[in-house]
Amino acid sequence: MIEVEGLTKRYGPIAAIDGVTFSVAQGEVIGFLGPNGAGKTTTMRILTGFSPPTRGTARVAGFDVLAEPLEVKRRVGYLPETVPLYPEMVVSKFLAYVAEIKGIARSRRRAEVGRVIERCGVGPVATRLVRNVSKGFRQRIGLAQALIGSPPVLILDEPTVGLDPQQIVEIREMIRCLAQEHTVLLSTHILPEVTMVCGRVLIIRRGRIVAQDTMANLAGAGRPRAFTVEADGPAEPLLGALRAVPGVAFAEAERAGRFRLKALVGADIAPGVAEAVIGAGGRLRMLAECTRTLEDVFMDVIASDAGGER
Amino acid sequence: MRGAWAVCKREFAGYFTTPVGYLVVGTFAVITGLGFAASFLFYAKVSAAPSEYAYSGVPDFEETLLSPFLVFAGMVIMFIGPLVTMRLLAEEKNRGTMELLFTHPLRDRDIVFGKYLAALGMLIVMIAVLSVHLGIVAHFVVVEPAVLAFGLLTVFLMGAAFMSLGLFVSSMTSSQVTAGTMAFALWLVSYIIGSLGEDMPTANPAPETWPETLRAAVAFLYGLLRALVQELPLDAHAQEMAQGVFEPKDIAYYVLFTAFFLFLTFRALDSRKWRA
Numbered sequence: 385m386i387e388v389e390g391l392t393k394r395y396g397p398i399a400a401i402d403g404v405t406f407s408v409a410q411g412e413v414i415g416f417l418g419p420n421g422a423g424k425t426t427t428m429r430i431l432t433g434f435s436p437p438t439r440g441t442a443r444v445a446g447f448d449v450l451a452e453p454l455e456v457k458r459r460v461g462y463l464p465e466t467v468p469l470y471p472e473m474v475v476s477k478f479l480a481y482v483a484e485i486k487g488i489a490r491s492r493r494r495a496e497v498g499r500v501i502e503r504c505g506v507g508p509v510a511t512r513l514v515r516n517v518s519k520g521f522r523q524r525i526g527l528a529q530a531l532i533g534s535p536p537v538l539i540l541d542e543p544t545v546g547l548d549p550q551q552i553v554e555i556r557e558m559i560r561c562l563a564q565e566h567t568v569l570l571s572t573h574i575l576p577e578v579t580m581v582c583g584r585v586l587i588i589r590r591g592r593i594v595a596q597d598t599m600a601n602l603a604g605a606g607r608p609r610a611f612t613v614e615a616d617g618p619a620e621p622l623l624g625a626l627r628a629v630p631g632v633a634f635a636e637a638e639r640a641g642r643f644r645l646k647a648l649v650g651a652d653i654a655p656g657v658a659e660a661v662i663g664a665g666g667r668l669r670m671l672a673e674c675t676r677t678l679e680d681v682f683m684d685v686i687a688s689d690a691g692g693e694r
Numbered sequence: 695m696r697g698a699w700a701v702c703k704r705e706f707a708g709y710f711t712t713p714v715g716y717l718v719v720g721t722f723a724v725i726t727g728l729g730f731a732a733s734f735l736f737y738a739k740v741s742a743a744p745s746e747y748a749y750s751g752v753p754d755f756e757e758t759l760l761s762p763f764l765v766f767a768g769m770v771i772m773f774i775g776p777l778v779t780m781r782l783l784a785e786e787k788n789r790g791t792m793e794l795l796f797t798h799p800l801r802d803r804d805i806v807f808g809k810y811l812a813a814l815g816m817l818i819v820m821i822a823v824l825s826v827h828l829g830i831v832a833h834f835v836v837v838e839p840a841v842l843a844f845g846l847l848t849v850f851l852m853g854a855a856f857m858s859l860g861l862f863v864s865s866m867t868s869s870q871v872t873a874g875t876m877a878f879a880l881w882l883v884s885y886i887i888g889s890l891g892e893d894m895p896t897a898n899p900a901p902e903t904w905p906e907t908l909r910a911a912v913a914f915l916y917g918l919l920r921a922l923v924q925e926l927p928l929d930a931h932a933q934e935m936a937q938g939v940f941e942p943k944d945i946a947y948y949v950l951f952t953a954f955f956l957f958l959t960f961r962a963l964d965s966r967k968w969r970a
Contacts, residue, residue, distance in 0.1 A: 432797040436967050457799040468794035470704075472711045484700040485798045529794075 385410045385537055385567040386431065391440035393426050400426040401591040403440070410536075413563040415582030416571040417682070423591040424571040425465060428539050431569070432462040445536055458487060461535040461566075465542050467526030471515035475506060475525055478514060479532065486533045496532055504528040504558065520551040527558065538566045544577060556581055575682060587685050595685045608633065610674040613643040613657060617666025625664035629656040641669075697800040701808025705782070706815045718777050718816060723823045725770050730827045733763050756841045760831070761936040764845040767824050768852035768932055771817065772881050775853065778816045779860025780874030782809040783963075787868035802963050806861070806956060813857040821850060841938040848935040851948035855928055856881065858955035865962040881928065888927030894920050 386408040393400045401423035408414050416424050429435045430442055433453040441448060447455040470478060476497060483493045501510050504524045509517045517525065523543065530538055543559065544552045559581050562568060572578060578585050579599055587595040615622055619637060626635045626643055631651030638644050647653045654671060661668045709715030737759040740747045783805075786792045795805055828842060859880060864873040900912035924930060928951070931944040 434793055434796045454799045454801070457797060460797070462793075462797045464790065464793045464797075466790045466793075468789070468791040470708070470789070470791060472708060473704075481700065481704050482794070482798070485697055485795070485800055487696070487799050 385412070385445055386569060387441075387443045388427070388431070389441050391427065391430060391442055392438050393423075393430060393435070394438045399591050401430075401588075404588070404591070404593055405440075406586055406593055406596060408567055408569060410567055411563075412584060413559075413568040413570065413582045415578035415585045416569055416588065417573065417575070417578055417585055418571075418588035419573060422588045424588060425541055426591075427588070428462070428541050428569070428571060431456075432460055432539055433457050458533075459535050459537055461530035461532070461538045463526045463530040463538075463540045463543055465545065467522050467529075469514045469522060469525065471513070473514050474510075475512055475514055475517065476501065476510040478525070479506075479528060482529045483532050488533055500528040500531045503531060505554075520547055520554075523547060523551070523555060524558075527555070531562070534565070536567060538562060538568045540568065540570045542571055542573070544572070544574065552577075587682065589685075595681075608649050609647045609651075609653075611645045611647070611654065611657065612638075612670070612672050612674055613645060613661065613668075614641055614670035615643070615661045615666040615668050616641055617661070617664065621664045622661065622666050625660040626657060629653055629660045631656065644674075695804070695807070697798075697804030698808040698811065701795070701800070701805055702811040702815070705809055705812035708781075709778075709812070709816060714777060714781070715816065715819075718774055719819055719823060721774055722770060722820045726767050726824060726827065729766055729770070730763060733759055733766075734831075755835060756838060757937055760828075760837065760841065761845060761933070761938075764824075764849055764936045765929065765932050768849045768936075769885075769929060771820055771849065771853045772856045772928060773878075775856045775860055775881075776874040776877040778813050779857055779864055779877055780870045782813060782861050782864040782873075783959075784864045784867050784870045784873040788870065796966075802960055806959050806963065810857065810861055810956065810959075813861060814854060817850065817853040817857060820853070821846060824849065838938070844938045844940070845936045848932050851935075851945065852928055852932050855948045855951040855955075858952040858959070862955040862959045862962065865959045884927040885929065887923050888930055891920065891923035891927075891930075894923065896920075 386406075388407065389405050391404040392402050404423070404427055416427070418424050426435075430437045430449060431444055433449050433456050436450055441450075443449070444456045445459040447459070449456050470481075473481070479497045479500060480493055483496050488496050501507055504527050506521065506524050506528050509521050509525075514522070514525070523546075527540075527543065530540070540559065544555050547555060556577065559568065559570065563581075570578075570582060582599065584598050585596065586593055613626065619640065623635060623637055623643065626632060626645060631648050631653040632645055633648045634646040636644055645653065645657065654673075658668055658671060709718070737753070737755070740749060740758070741752045744751055744753065783792075786795060825846065828837075828846075831837060832842065856877075860873070860877040863876045863880070864870075867873050867876070898909060898913040899916055900909045902909075904912070925947070931941075931947045934941065935944045
């Protein structure tokens with residue numbers, strides 16, 4: 385649905401993005417992850433036809449963004465980082481205006497506006513002025529605006545930024561539902577968001593894609609599992625016993641009564657650890673696997689990438 | 695052009711969902727109304743005793759009252775025109791709604807013409823206010839319809855040309871204040887220069903002791919400058935037109951002026967594609 389190859393955008397001597405290449409298949413929800421200023425918005429702006437690339441090609445739904453921008457724009461719903469709204473307009477009138485510039489036929493406009501109002505839960509504010517609507521609803525209006533005309537591709541630039549936790553959950557839920565009908569490219573710097581919503585992640589840093597993989601692969605596969613153990617009892621013998629468990633590669637005391645273990649790849653050490661604690665005269669309080677969060681992945685990738693640059 | 699119409703409708707409605715439209719039309723009505731009353735009273739006074747004002751008979755109505763008033767109205771439009779044009783593109787840039795326009799299936803011409811048509815809409819509202827005065831006059835005095843129509847066309851052409859200048863200025867900046875100030879300043883400067891032009895001597899300013907070729911060059915450049923100063927200002931071509939004198943070059947001037955600034959607006963929008 386989206387094919388990007390060697391995309392570069394220079395602002396004078398500075399390259400905002402440099403040789404970005406990736407593709408998104410139909411029906412995929414892909415997370416575009418990176419620190420602020422990494423080039424997420426620049427890439428999205430190129431895909432939506434807002435600004436042209438300096439070099440490279442980008443195709444959306446089979447159309448080149450430079451050669452056939454209107455065809456691309458008809459097939460993309462875009463929610464920019466700052467939701468583009470006219471404060472002096474009534475919400476439903478604004479959506480009708482968007483439907484009109486989106487090229488929706490007059491006879492279908494009213495139904496289409498009704499559909500997105502329903503879909504995004506904008507109903508309670510539909511007759512209010514945009515100016516008087518809360519931040520959470522503004523974000524929903526922005527999303528409704530992107531959905532008009534059911535474009536096959538949705539590009540959402542930080543859709544949950546600045547919302548309260550309740551609203552963040554609602555918007556994420558909405559995006560997850562949208563994924564059933566649309567191909568979604570979603571940018572964020574909030575890591576759990578990607579875990580919850582996206583099937584695949586692109587990590588971008590300083591204008592380059594530094595990793596792209598499924599969440600499951602990035603988060604775990606092929607890496608040693610780590611555990612946290614909490615146990616009462618004599619510290620030294622406990623640590624000794626834990627180190628002696630087969631499959632444990634590494635063990636250390638984090639603080640009194642709390643230990644960190646790393647297993648060898650493929651080893652299942654949990655039962656052995658439980659027995660070892662009891663065997664050493666301790667009382668087991670907790671045995672938990674540390675799931676690798678995306679924070680870890682992110683920091684790893686960035687660290688290894690920075691290492692590679694030097 | 696469906697996109698242009700959509701952009702135009704929203705923009706025009708925007709004038710009247712904010713105070714700007716009422717302010718512009720209200721100010722225009724008050725100023726032209728007072729101006730009309732004043733010049734009408736003066737005309738009545740002159741007509742009652744022409745000899746006191748060095749007229750041999752009752753002065754010509756069209757020439758003495760109507761045409762100068764229409765030119766005055768055109769000037770008032772340019773005076774408050776920046777209020778109409780400053781928001782056109784600068785506001786969209788400032789609010790980030792340019793992103794909405796540029797990422798929807800609109801061509802640049804939909805945006806430029808849509809915005810320009812909205813400004814012309816405001817111009818037509820102002821001319822409608824003006825025709826109230828003129829309608830009252832036409833009820834009491836026999837006015838040549840051709841002069842009336844041509845006079846209104848003059849006002850429209852002046853306004854339309856100014857709106858294109860304002861639109862261009864608005865496309866250059868994301869600040870409405872800058873856009874408004876620039877449009878006003880450009881008009882004021884051209885007006886002042888224009889009034890200087892009337893007093894520029896026709897003789898070659900180069901001393902006679904200079905070599906012949908140099909004198910000729912200076913004469914050519916000075917002639918060019920003089921012509922520019924006299925012909926370029928927006929009101930320079932209005933005086934005669936408003937009296938019903940049809941000169942194709944006057945109309946061509948306004949049409950070309952408008953086309954030129956619309957073209958520059960297109961270039962300014964297009965610059966997003968190559969500007970860093």
